[in-house]
Amino acid sequence: MYVAVKQQAESALQQGTNEPAINPISPPDFAICIAQIHQQIPTLAKTPVKTLRSECLSAFNSSKSEVMDYLIESYWYQAYANKLGITVSQSTLNTALAAAKKQLGGQTGFETYLKEGGQTAEDVNFQLRVSQLYSKLIKRFEKPVNAAAIAAYYAAHKSSFGKAAYADLHLVRTASRAKAQAAYHALKSGQSWTTVAKTYSASAAGKANGGLLTNVTQGEEEAAVNTAILLE
Numbered sequence: 001m002y003v004a005v006k007q008q009a010e011s012a013l014q015q016g017t018n019e020p021a022i023n024p025i026s027p028p029d030f031a032i033c034i035a036q037i038h039q040q041i042p043t044l045a046k047t048p049v050k051t052l053r054s055e056c057l058s059a060f061n062s063s064k065s066e067v068m069d070y071l072i073e074s075y076w077y078q079a080y081a082n083k084l085g086i087t088v089s090q091s092t093l094n095t096a097l098a099a100a101k102k103q104l105g106g107q108t109g110f111e112t113y114l115k116e117g118g119q120t121a122e123d124v125n126f127q128l129r130v131s132q133l134y135s136k137l138i139k140r141f142e143k144p145v146n147a148a149a150i151a152a153y154y155a156a157h158k159s160s161f162g163k164a165a166y167a168d169l170h171l172v173r174t175a176s177r178a179k180a181q182a183a184y185h186a187l188k189s190g191q192s193w194t195t196v197a198k199t200y201s202a203s204a205a206g207k208a209n210g211g212l213l214t215n216v217t218q219g220e221e222e223a224a225v226n227t228a229i230l231l232e
Contacts, residue, residue: 001023001024001026001060001064002021002023002025002065002118002152003069003117003118003119003123004066004067004118005023005024005059005063006021006074006117006118007117008021009155010116010117011020012042020036020040020041022036022037022040022041022047022056022059023036024056024057024059024060024063024218025058025060027056027060029053030052030057030060030118030205032052032055033052033059033060034049034052034056037052037055037056038060060226074114074126074130075135076094077130077133077137078129078133079131080137081133081136081137084137084140085155086133086137087098088107088129088133088136088141089214093116093125093128093129093132093187096128096131096132097124097125097128100124100128141188144184158225164217164218165216165218167215167216167219167229168212168213168214168215168216169212169213169216169229170197170210170211170213171206171211171213171214171221171225172196172197172200172201172206173191173202173206173211174200174202175202179202180200183196183199183200186199186200192209192210194209194210196210197209197210197211216229
């Protein structure tokens with residue numbers, strides 16, 4: 001849990017928030033957690049113990065859940081890999097560890113990393129082992145994907161991609177067929193939608209905005225309108 005807390009603090013620091021790593025330990029009274037807060041966060045130095053105890057409990061439960069999830073998943077990866085006969089050799093782990101140390105600036109950088117993160121070399125080896133097994137498990141179940149498979153999947157799941165087809169249009173609803181034909185001929189003669197709508201629209205809304213409708217999707221208007229604007 002302490003490692004998880006340190007990692008959260010490091011993540012916050014990278015995002016520009018300098019938050020101390022408060023370890024929510026010593027339940028149920030959380031005396032150590034509360035003392036850390038009083039000492040490391042000046043703005044909370046005088047906050048009542050009861051209030052901070054509640055905060056420590058919340059942090060404790062969150063951290064506990066995160067750590068347990070990781071441990072259970074790690075155990076499952078190892079158990080399933082063992083069932084399938086998937087292993088990771090010590091030489092592979094040594095190579096991965098050497099690469100990690102190189103990224104950290106060698107042995108000295110690695111030791112600093114351990115100290116700052118509250119970890120041990122055994123912790124890192126465990127994480128590397130689980131990571132290697134997970135990669136092998138993923139590779140075991142990978143399947144080649146070609147263009148035909150992608151097209152077939154897309155065709156079967158179209159509703160999951162993008163947004164429904166829509167159209168922006170002007171629509172003037174009139175009180176009679178004769179007025180509709182008159183509106184049509186007025187538009188054909190060059191009159192604007194604003195002018196035609198004010199003259200022939202049967203609704204106040206239509207008169208006000210030139211009959212403009214935006215983001216009209218299939219089925220939103222009557223069938224004739226859908227057909228006219230190619231939404232079917």
